[in-house]
Amino acid sequence: MRAMLLQAIGGLDVNPAPLVLADIDDPAPADDEILIRVAACGVCHTELDEIEGRTPPPKLPVVPGHEVVGRVVAAGSKARRFRRGDRVGVGWIHSSDGSEAENISPAFRATGRDVNGGYAELMTIPEVYAAPVPDEFGDVEAAPLMCAGAVGYRSLRLTGMVNGEALGLTGFGGSGHLVLQMARHLFPNSPVFVFARSERERRFALELGADWSGDTDESPPEALRAIIDTTPAWKPVLAALERQQPGGRRVINAIRKEDGDRELLATLRYEDHLWLEKEIKTVANVTHRDLAEFLPLAAQVPLHVATQTYPLEAANDALNDLRRGHIRGAKVLVINS
Secondary structure (H helix, E strand, O other): OEEEEEEEEOOOOOOOEEEEEEEEEOOOOOOOOOEEEEEEEOOHHHEEEEHHOOOOOOOEEEOOOEEEEEEEEEEEOOOOOOOOOOOEEEEEEEOOOOOOOOOOOOOOEEEEOOOOOOOOOOEEEEHHHHHEOOOOOOOHHHHHHOHHHHHHHHHHHOOOOOOOOOEEOOOOOOOHHHHHHHHHOOOOOOOOOOOOOOOOHHHHHHHHHOOEEOOOOOOOHHHHHHHHEEEOHHHHHHHHHHHEEEEEEEEEOOOOOOOHHHHHHHHOOOOHOOOOOOEEOOOOOOHOOOHHHHHHHHHOOOOOEEEEEEEHHHHHHHHHHHHHHOOOOEEEEEEOO
């Protein structure tokens, strides 16, 4: 099968083409696994972290990709959940211990990092970690839902907000534009305020129904009960804590925070940023239950998924566009159309 292989760790500024198109052996499903013919695979910021060494694969080469949609073409001897031809989705969780906290368990294995992922024509996964894809979405539309959508859903749930409370979204990329739509559906009386550096992203947020949009250092019309942060920087964290209501919660939906502005943490003032029971919580991965709960909700909304497509062999182009911030929605590789 054709696959894009990561063979060495390094920055895209040094090597803008870290993935190599290769012909490798077809995978075979284990007893509890299904074999998927990949139709589409989203391109995620986490791939940049894997490739550039911030969350590196344990061994190389590896096939990246964890926003996967495809059809079942074979199953192991003990796999009974799906039939041949069923359309399924795969997220970043490839397998774990099945507990309520499986997303933070030592048994957690990530699709496209710890095992081969979806930048390929075929992949395998334990059947319990695959999810049926609603008919309301095409393959390309559905792919970003497997990570950007599912982790956005988990982030929104972790805010603990109720209808009528104000929500802030800091950063407005692949996950943010989906969270905005979910919030509008689940909390119709809650104002949603979007903070983004790019004027294009701010306009996009207003097009999707945000009540207000501004730069990350601007003040919203009112204090916020809940804030979801998808940026890699520290500056928006401090700014948002000042805007946070007493008892409010900030949920950081990011796999890392960069060191570039870490010195700003020295300006943190307890009385301004943390007092009055303000909370900070982080999101780490998703569980297979998150994916199973989220996909029917996505169809019910229904979510509008903005995408930009690339062929499999142009995966490096997609990654570089993502790294440069050329974002409007989500980037998706079309593999078996």
